[in-house]
Amino acid sequence: MHDENRHNAHEREAHKRDVHRTQAHQNDLHRLAAEQHELAAQSHRTAAEHNEKGDDEGGRWHAERALEYADRAYQLAEEAHNKSGQIVSL
Secondary structure, three states, X not given: OHHHHHHHHHHHHHHHHHHHHHHHHHHHHHHHHHHHHHHXXXXXXXXXXXXXXXXXXXXXXXXXXXXXXXXXXXXXXXXXXXXXXXOOOO
16 A cells, blocks of 8 residues: 555656646747747838838848748747647646
């Protein structure tokens, strides 16, 4: 019986470590998504500045970068959301 209790305690501790790792990874994904959103916003502003100056080619280039950043932000946010359903407590 004592060995069984020790085994159960070990399993609970291992589960807590797994949950902590999953939550830390999820937090990292949210942080990375936020950074990508910021880069997208910055690229949008830069694209607008180029367009205002009549630099359509520069504006398009920055607008394309903004779209790439926004797409990556969406992917990261979606992954973080999907991982949130994997966190189960005892």
